[in-house]
Amino acid sequence: MDKMDEKLIAALRHDARASLSDLALQLNLSRTTVRTRIERLQAKGEILGFTVVMKEDVLKDPVRGLMMVGIEGRGANRIVRQLQGLSEVRAINTTNGRWDLILELGTETLEDLDAALSKIRQIEGVMTSETNLLLATKKSV
Known part of the structure; x- marks a missing residue:
């Protein structure tokens, strides 16, 4: 996991419902890169899921x-x-x-x-x- 992955995870912790476009804009990455990173983090078991806190x-x-x-x-x-x-x-x-x-x-x-x-x-x-x-x-x- 590199610094960009850590920034992505921090952004998802802040708002797990953020769109790929919003995340890409926030992190100065392409939508495809954000999607690829999320999928890779899920495949490696770094991201286990997403949740809602009510x-x-x-x-x-x-x-x-x-x-x-x-x-x-x-x-x-x-x-x-x-x-x-x-x-x-x-x-x-x-x-x-x-x-x-x-x-x-x-x-x-x-x-x-x-x-x-x-x-x-x-x-x-x-x-x-x-x-x-x-x-x-x-x-x-």
């Missing part, structure tokens, strides 16, 4: 948080499988540094979030955690 999708989780998780030993795969089964877990991210995982959580109420945190902390191998509530989203891609 207002009610965001409102579905009025309480959102990020939970950083430290894992003891080599149980990360087992813990990830358990986390995948929890409905409150929206995303599981592996990372480096102090934390092993960063979880994106979403619930209806603070009480539901507290219960989810408790469930996660009780998973064998979860040694430490830190959670931050998300107050507002200024930009989402």
